[in-house]
Amino acid sequence: MKNSRRLIAAVLAIFVTFGCLSITASAAGTPVGNESMQVIVKTGIEINYPGDYVTVTLNIANNYHATSMRFPVLFSADILEIDEANLNLQELGQLTTVTGNLDANTTGNPIFYPAGYSSSDYGVILIQWTGTSNAGMLGCYNRPLGEDCISFQLRVKDNADGVASVLIPPESNLFYRQAMNDPADGTSIYSMSPAACPLTFTPAQVTAQFQAPDLEAFPGSDTVIDKSENLIYGLSLGLISLENHVVPIGGATLELEKSSEFICGTGTVVNVMLNGNVYRSYTVVIFGDINGDGNVDGIDAGLLVDYENHRSSWAPDPCYLRAGDVNRDGNIDSVDAGMMVDSENAYKDIDQITNPTP
Structure with missing residues (x-):
């Protein structure tokens, strides 16, 4: 289902507790050995005003066929907030051409915060994309040069004034590192350790400038x-x-x-x-x-x-x-x-x- 937005707190909590979602029980793929992923967080407009909506975009580059991706996106809670009615979660680029489900969990579950990040300082939205099977092919994401592939909106709080951070904490243990050698071969799925598949993240900032109504x-x-x-x-x-x-x-x-x-x-x-x-x-x-x-x-x-x-x-x-x-x-x-x-x-x-x- 394209551009779906389902708040599946219970299901995601199970994923967090028991690790990566297993696509098939007979997985027997082999890591290539140099897998990596780079995620750039982008926020667009330079100056924003209270009440504005900021589009957050994830530009993701990877050199393997990712069968699933999951990122906790943190943002400064004194400047930005989630508006459930206007989250506008969207798939972009390659994700619009492959089969998969894009979900967002906005419950602020404490397990979404790694050590050193407080819910009093940061809001959080957990973004997850999972490939699904269609005609014998499993949806995968593979863009070595990078591409804007996921976006959503945050709202600038009333009376907000200052600079907010929007980031993916590298200390998180919620990331998926699951891939496959051949999207047409359901037995070629494999998982990787953090050391075998390093993830790097570039944060973004949002400048909010108070403007009287x-x-x-x-x-x-x-x-x-x-x-x-x-x-x-x-x-x-x-x-x-x-x-x-x-x-x-x-x-x-x-x-x-x-x-x-x-x-x-x-x-x-x-x-x-x-x-x-x-x-x-x-x-x-x-x-x-x-x-x-x-x-x-x-x-x-x-x-x-x-x-x-x-x-x-x-x-x-x-x-x-x-x-x-x-x-x-x-x-x-x-x-x-x-x-x-x-x-x-x-x-x-x-x-x-x-x-x-x-």
Whole structure:
């Protein structure tokens, strides 16, 4: 089964207790005598932020037909964590072309830690791949030049800041050293001692940089995020979402409280959410849009004239006063109303980027 992810704690515990899994009882293969394996741990992106997912990749080079592989991967527990719902365990390269099962044990069993490595300092995930038989051939891994063959994800913890290690401890006694001379010959399987098959490991690091949950303008957009006034403007008319206009950072997500059922207009509240809680909020301003429907038309102009003539009043939220001062002169009057009508009739567009004087 390709790309399978099964948390088989009990079965793996049996493997750990009794050693390597025996593929066949009649194994009679012969070691070549120079078998070795090198594993490079890779983590990709240089800088990561709280809430990001880091893809950990194992690049494995070996000069024999490995029938099984098992590695405890340790990571700094103060920076990284396992997210069961987003482990994304995958087979890559040759492992996608041969038959086998890829499993992950995330239980943090104490036997996964060799001496000198504490569960208070490190989290652990036990990765295991086992070849299976298909049409008389046993799945094997053999890549003398090395290849990315296994990957999974770890999550950067909330508020994490610092450098994390991701490593395979060479002191572990959980490694598999089992091979076969000929994948088509089920009797050619053999096991090797640590001295007969040395394993070497290259660790990786993950740099986590704390970033407060917030919003940034989408790259290339005209969006303006005024952090002093907590306003968002520079938007197009008639938006139904802020996708491609703002980007959450620092592990945040967005929640909109729209001023209109379907449209992002003046008065729409954009909540920056972290772990289900509101971290901070912004309010959308569409200059010329007074009734909050995301458009500029005669209705808005009429509301403005009524306001100027004291026939109506607006909600005290300053976003509506900002939206009404279309020409940025600090006043809300018939000149602004005229510009709204011109915009509706396509005579002149309203500048949505420049913030008017409060």
